[in-house]
Amino acid sequence: MKNTDKILGKAVDIIVRHLESNSQVVNYQTANLLKKKIDLTLPDDGATLEELLPIVESYLQYSVRTGSTQFFNLLFSGYSIPGILGEMVTSAANTTMHTYEAAPVATLMEIELIKKLNDLVGFNEGEGLMVTGGSNANMIGMLCGRHQVLPEAKLKGLGNHQLVAFVSEQAHYSYAKAANLLGIGIDNLVKVESDNDGKMISEALEVAIQKSLSEEKTPFFVGATAGTTVLGAFDPLPAIAEITSQYGLWLHVDGAWGAPVLFSDKHKHLLVGSELVDSFTWDAHKLMGVPLICSAILVRDKGILRQACSGGGTDYLFHDDENESYNLGQMSLQCGRKVDALKSWLCWKYYGNKGYQKQIDNLFEIANYATEYIRNCDNLELIAEPEFLNICFRYISQEHKFDSTALDDLNLEIRQKLIHSGAAFVNYAHYQGKTIIRLILANSELKKADLEKFFHNFVNAGKICEESITYNNS
Numbered sequence: 001m002k003n004t005d006k007i008l009g010k011a012v013d014i015i016v017r018h019l020e021s022n023s024q025v026v027n028y029q030t031a032n033l034l035k036k037k038i039d040l041t042l043p044d045d046g047a048t049l050e051e052l053l054p055i056v057e058s059y060l061q062y063s064v065r066t067g068s069t070q071f072f073n074l075l076f077s078g079y080s081i082p083g084i085l086g087e088m089v090t091s092a093a094n095t096t097m098h099t100y101e102a103a104p105v106a107t108l109m110e111i112e113l114i115k116k117l118n119d120l121v122g123f124n125e126g127e128g129l130m131v132t133g134g135s136n137a138n139m140i141g142m143l144c145g146r147h148q149v150l151p152e153a154k155l156k157g158l159g160n161h162q163l164v165a166f167v168s169e170q171a172h173y174s175y176a177k178a179a180n181l182l183g184i185g186i187d188n189l190v191k192v193e194s195d196n197d198g199k200m201i202s203e204a205l206e207v208a209i210q211k212s213l214s215e216e217k218t219p220f221f222v223g224a225t226a227g228t229t230v231l232g233a234f235d236p237l238p239a240i241a242e243i244t245s246q247y248g249l250w251l252h253v254d255g256a257w258g259a260p261v262l263f264s265d266k267h268k269h270l271l272v273g274s275e276l277v278d279s280f281t282w283d284a285h286k287l288m289g290v291p292l293i294c295s296a297i298l299v300r301d302k303g304i305l306r307q308a309c310s311g312g313g314t315d316y317l318f319h320d321d322e323n324e325s326y327n328l329g330q331m332s333l334q335c336g337r338k339v340d341a342l343k344s345w346l347c348w349k350y351y352g353n354k355g356y357q358k359q360i361d362n363l364f365e366i367a368n369y370a371t372e373y374i375r376n377c378d379n380l381e382l383i384a385e386p387e388f389l390n391i392c393f394r395y396i397s398q399e400h401k402f403d404s405t406a407l408d409d410l411n412l413e414i415r416q417k418l419i420h421s422g423a424a425f426v427n428y429a430h431y432q433g434k435t436i437i438r439l440i441l442a443n444s445e446l447k448k449a450d451l452e453k454f455f456h457n458f459v460n461a462g463k464i465c466e467e468s469i470t471y472n473n474s
């Protein structure tokens with residue numbers, strides 16, 4: 001290929017400028033405006049590589065800077081240089097993970113990663129696989145549970161069996177998708193009551209299991225959560241595990257967000273009992289800062305992934321040779337599977353366990369700082385006591401009386417103002433009938449000054465919005 005070094009060199013310069021620039025978190029455009037700024041049409045006659053470079057620049061210019069220290073919107077943030085390096089090399093080597101033969105180094109790296117993750121969870125004899133996101137890991141966890149209770153479902157379907165799964169009312173919606181896909185039915189996913197802190201109430205779980213038994217249904221699966229999406233709550237694993245073992249149910253933990261607390265001596269108590277569960281979702285693309293997508297399904301006992309996921313008809317792919325035992329494809333629901341191991345392996349090599357521990361401990365300190373800041377600010381109200389890195393709060397007025405709907409609208413308006421001006425990117429959620437701001441601390445580079453800047457901008461925007469609302473209503 002001609003000019004490869006020049007073009008890739010220039011592309012790297014563009015990427016580095018993007019990573020190092022201090023620009024606002026988003027250059028917000030409506031879809032209609034953006035369509036006018038970037039030529040999205042695809043031509044009959046191709047362009048030159050050189051002609052692609054300005055388009056790459058525009059792409060970066062109008063993309064949300066998720067690595068900015070004013071990006072608090074989602075459960076990931078920050079730029080990872082070893083991760084970006086891993087993505088680049090993965091694309092250059094371009095292979096698939098189904099056999100050792102096709103992906104020798106990546107296969108060995110993935111096996112090592114899974115072993116390290118299993119060690120942290122406490123699965124001494126475990127197995128696992130990298131999958132396309134936490135949602136899919138949750139689904140595979142549920143599939144394993146279905147296979148345990150009804151192995152014939154793989155060949156014959158569910159028949160007349162009415163299987164019932166249990167999650168807390170704060171659990172991620174991916175469990176509902178899994179119930180749909182696996183033929184369980186979303187109505188057979190019972191949402192167990194959670195307490196004021198967002199944790200599943202284990203007594204309510206047992207009552208729900210007994211109810212389904214009394215209706216002659218088959219309870220089979222409990223999906224606990226370590227770090228819920230809105231509040232960041234950790235379900236009580238020892239109490240839940242006691243119940244699932246008494247009733248013979250599969251216990252899965254969705255640790256997509258919260259699992260990396262296991263790196264920290266100070267905070268791993270949040271996941272006490274993790275070794276007691278059957279399967280576990282781990283997203284390295286959230287709190288570990290690896291570029292998306294980078295997730296794993298971990299299972300305590302060897303064998304079930306292959307039993308539950310293999311499909312047969314694979315002679316053309318899987319050959320008996322001296323490396324046959326290293327072939328990961330039979331444990332996967334995919335055929336072609338992207339290499340996610342290299343980027344996460346490089347990140348782990350770069351930071352080490354100690355680096356990750358430091359990052360987690362730092363973020364917990366920032367969370368304490370943010371919580372105190374809210375408590376001490378007359379215009380901010382803390383919605384729930386944070387246990388993790390989700391800070392839920394909202395703006396309140398000292399000057400004017402707002403009913404609860406008006407207060408909800410005011411908070412939405414503040415959020416929108418911050419995004420449209422490019423000052424900060426933060427999300428909202430609904431909790432206990434209120435619209436709340438959900439500030440996520442996921443960027444390992446965060447400092448207290450970044451939080452001060454955010455709250456300063458947030459409160460200022462709040463004052464401007466409340467003045468304009470009261471002026472328009474008067």
Ligand SMILES: Cc1ncc(COP(=O)(O)O)c(C=O)c1O
Nearest residue numbers: 133134135172228229254256257
């Ligand atoms: C608790 C929890 N589980 C699972 C998921 C889904 O993860 P993914 O986006 O990797 O599919 C999320 C996403 O935010 C989540 O918050």
